[in-house]
Amino acid sequence: MRQFITAYTLIDGFKCMVNGRLLFYQENILTFADFIKALYKQEQVNYPKFYKMDALGKLGFIASELLLRNKDIKSYPPELTGVVLSNSSSSLDTDIAHNETIRNREHYFPSPSVFVYTLPNIVIGEICIRNGIKGENAFLVSESFNSELIAGYVTDLFSRELVKGCLCGWIEVLGNRCEAFLAWVENQADVAETKPGPFNPVPFDAEHLKLLKNQNDR
Amino acid sequence: MGYRTQITMKQTYIYEDNIISSLGFTTLENIESIRANAIGIRITDDPLLYPRPVPLSKVDPAALETRFNAICEQHKRSVAPDSFTRLEKLLITSIREVIHRDDLNPYHPKTLLILSTTKGNIDLLEERYKAKFNHKRLYLWELARIVQTFFGFVNTPVIISNACISGVLALITASRYIQSGTYDDVVVAGGDIVSEFVIAGFQSFQALSPDPCKPFDQNRSGLSLGEAAGAIHLSSRKPVGNSRMVTLAGGATTNDANHISGPSRTGQELSLAMDRALQQAGIDASALNYIAAHGTATAYNDEMEAKAIALSKAEQVPVSSQKGYWGHTLGAAGIIESAVAVASMRNNQLYRSAGFETPGVTIPLNILTEHRDAEVDQVLKSASGFGGCNAAVVFKKI
Numbered sequence: 001m002r003q004f005i006t007a008y009t010l011i012d013g014f015k016c017m018v019n020g021r022l023l024f025y026q027e028n029i030l031t032f033a034d035f036i037k038a039l040y041k042q043e044q045v046n047y048p049k050f051y052k053m054d055a056l057g058k059l060g061f062i063a064s065e066l067l068l069r070n071k072d073i074k075s076y077p078p079e080l081t082g083v084v085l086s087n088s089s090s091s092l093d094t095d096i097a098h099n100e101t102i103r104n105r106e107h108y109f110p111s112p113s114v115f116v117y118t119l120p121n122i123v124i125g126e127i128c129i130r131n132g133i134k135g136e137n138a139f140l141v142s143e144s145f146n147s148e149l150i151a152g153y154v155t156d157l158f159s160r161e162l163v164k165g166c167l168c169g170w171i172e173v174l175g176n177r178c179e180a181f182l183a184w185v186e187n188q189a190d191v192a193e194t195k196p197g198p199f200n201p202v203p204f205d206a207e208h209l210k211l212l213k214n215q216n217d218r
Numbered sequence: 219m220g221y222r223t224q225i226t227m228k229q230t231y232i233y234e235d236n237i238i239s240s241l242g243f244t245t246l247e248n249i250e251s252i253r254a255n256a257i258g259i260r261i262t263d264d265p266l267l268y269p270r271p272v273p274l275s276k277v278d279p280a281a282l283e284t285r286f287n288a289i290c291e292q293h294k295r296s297v298a299p300d301s302f303t304r305l306e307k308l309l310i311t312s313i314r315e316v317i318h319r320d321d322l323n324p325y326h327p328k329t330l331l332i333l334s335t336t337k338g339n340i341d342l343l344e345e346r347y348k349a350k351f352n353h354k355r356l357y358l359w360e361l362a363r364i365v366q367t368f369f370g371f372v373n374t375p376v377i378i379s380n381a382c383i384s385g386v387l388a389l390i391t392a393s394r395y396i397q398s399g400t401y402d403d404v405v406v407a408g409g410d411i412v413s414e415f416v417i418a419g420f421q422s423f424q425a426l427s428p429d430p431c432k433p434f435d436q437n438r439s440g441l442s443l444g445e446a447a448g449a450i451h452l453s454s455r456k457p458v459g460n461s462r463m464v465t466l467a468g469g470a471t472t473n474d475a476n477h478i479s480g481p482s483r484t485g486q487e488l489s490l491a492m493d494r495a496l497q498q499a500g501i502d503a504s505a506l507n508y509i510a511a512h513g514t515a516t517a518y519n520d521e522m523e524a525k526a527i528a529l530s531k532a533e534q535v536p537v538s539s540q541k542g543y544w545g546h547t548l549g550a551a552g553i554i555e556s557a558v559a560v561a562s563m564r565n566n567q568l569y570r571s572a573g574f575e576t577p578g579v580t581i582p583l584n585i586l587t588e589h590r591d592a593e594v595d596q597v598l599k600s601a602s603g604f605g606g607c608n609a610a611v612v613f614k615k616i
Contacts, residue, residue: 078475079472079487079490083473088357088359089357090338090357090358090379092356092357095337095340095343095356095415096343098415098418098419099343099415101418102414102415102418103345105269108269108418110418110419110421110422111422112419112422112423112479115418115419115420115422115423116423116478116479116604118337118415118419119336119379119380119381119603119604119605120379120380121379121380121381121603121604121605121607122381122478122604122605124380124473124605124607125473125474125475125477125478125604125605125606125607126478128473128474128475128606129475129476129477129478129606131475132475133473133475134472134473134474134475134487134490135472135473136470136471136472137380137471137472137473137605137607138378138380138387138391138471139378139379139380140376140377140378140379141357141358141359141377141378141379142359142374142377143357143359146374149376152400153391156394156398159398160394162470162494
């Protein structure tokens with residue numbers, strides 16, 4: 001059975017696209033904090049835990065929310081859905097924040113609410129909690145988005161029947177630079193059952209992942 | 219759930235492995251220390267690490283320097299030993315032993331290095347290292363590139379950073395690559411150092427025990443941190459000789475989808491990972507001879523793990539946590555604890571769960587209170603971590 005990308009989110013340069021359509025762009029936004037707050041407000045996402053998350057958590061949460069809110073992922077058993085994400089800087093953005101709290105012994109205030117986010121896979125945990133995803137999960141680090149690595153890893157999960165639906169992609173934040181590319185992947189048979197939407201599913205492979213992620217660069 | 223592709227897939231044989239910890243620089247040295255009931259966790263008074271004395275398991279710095287300098291001297295290209303960070307030295311020393319013993323060819327296009335680490339060169343955030351090492355070394359791919367270049371691996375290393383399941387997940391990933399024929403030989407290496415960054419963080423969680431940790435014990439009061447590196451060589455090639463070989467026969471990950479820093483209340487999700495790993499290996503839980511538990515010695519982890527073991531109907535199986543010997547070694551944990559499990563299989567010996575005296579979880583487990591000889595043919599290793607992640611892997615003699 002072949003797998004298809006049936007929805008995707010692309011966030012780059014404070015611009016957000018879902019399934020190839022522009023969803024959010026404001027020229028006057030200069031910081032990641034302003035961007036993510038404005039996007040959260042515009043899309044009327046109501047999830048109080050959002051405010052506790054670090055930047056990587058917020059970006060991953062919103063990117064997944066925009067993509068999954070129109071998907072009936074609950075139709076899959078939770079243990080047959082998975083998340084496989086990757087990025088370049090791991091949790092360095094929050095590592096620097098935690099390090100600031102311990103640099104000065106006279107002003108020493110490490111906090112569990114910051115420290116817990118000094119792992120890149122916490123964003124996977126946030127997405128799993130929100131969507132009840134209980135199957136395979138992995139966080140991989142690569143210098144730049146490696147479509148072959150992600151396609152290979154996720155295709156293998158499908159071929160072992162460990163997942164029937166899988167969220168995968170790239171989620172990167174460092175300071176005010178942010179980039180997200182998340183794709184929802186499912187089997188062909190399941191795609192046929194979904195209602196016709198604005199986005200025509202594309203085959204899930206390294207080539208299509210790369211094309212979708214880099215469409216803004218052309 | 220079906221596992222229809224299993225029949226056509228290749229076996230994953232376990233070749234050489236290495237452990238570098240407070241208890242020694244080879245797997246053999248570590249096993250001998252464990253047999254002698256040595257505990258590597260010591261109260262450490264180092265103001266550069268923490269303002270107060272804290273129990274830590276540390277690799278002997280002078281011994282590491284000696285070994286690493288010798289490796290650099292033998293290296294074909296000239297390299298300056300002090301141009302490497304502490305973690306790079308640990309990883310290279312560990313991988314070097316495995317490659318050397320197995321005469322493995324890193325240049326082969328079907329050979330891969332998988333790196334498991336939670337924090338990489340995180341100590342480079344400290345002021346004292348800023349002038350010495352490029353900021354770029356904080357990126358895990360740069361750490362991996364340095365290790366890759368040292369040995370000349372042709373393939374870009376795969377890097378797994380998935381909290382405390384990183385090591386087990388790296389082993390599972392390696393076996394999947396081998397089974398599918400993507401690679402024939404994979405070296406899985408993992409490591410993390412003990413750093414001010416991590417100590418302060420766990421201390422803020424009030425998760426650190428004031429004494430060496432006591433997994434599964436009634437009087438446990440949190441975890442101890444340890445630094446370590448480990449490496450395991452996995453291969454699709456059937457080894458020569460007639461003796462039975464250890465294989466990696468199954469593995470899976472799951473997520474609690476419950477809380478980012480607290481484990482599942484039921485243990486159902488870890489149990490699911492265990493069940494899947496057993497199913498792939500084609501064995502029942504009752505056929506297990508040993509469970510190498512995660513056993514961090516925090517109240518919640520050990521309780522959740524006991525529930526998961528019971529849900530998977532494995533509560534009669536001898537179980538231990540190795541963290542009583544060397545603490546929680548983060549990105550190395552899944553690798554070095556698997557290496558001990560493999561040693562148990564090769565030696566047909568089970569080792570006691572250090573720090574355990576009185577049962578401290580609500581489900582009675584068969585916790586190992588002494589070293590003993592036993593037929594050890596099938597073993598399960600489990601792990602759980604922040605972000606709600608769980609992993610289990612099954613090793614089987616064939």
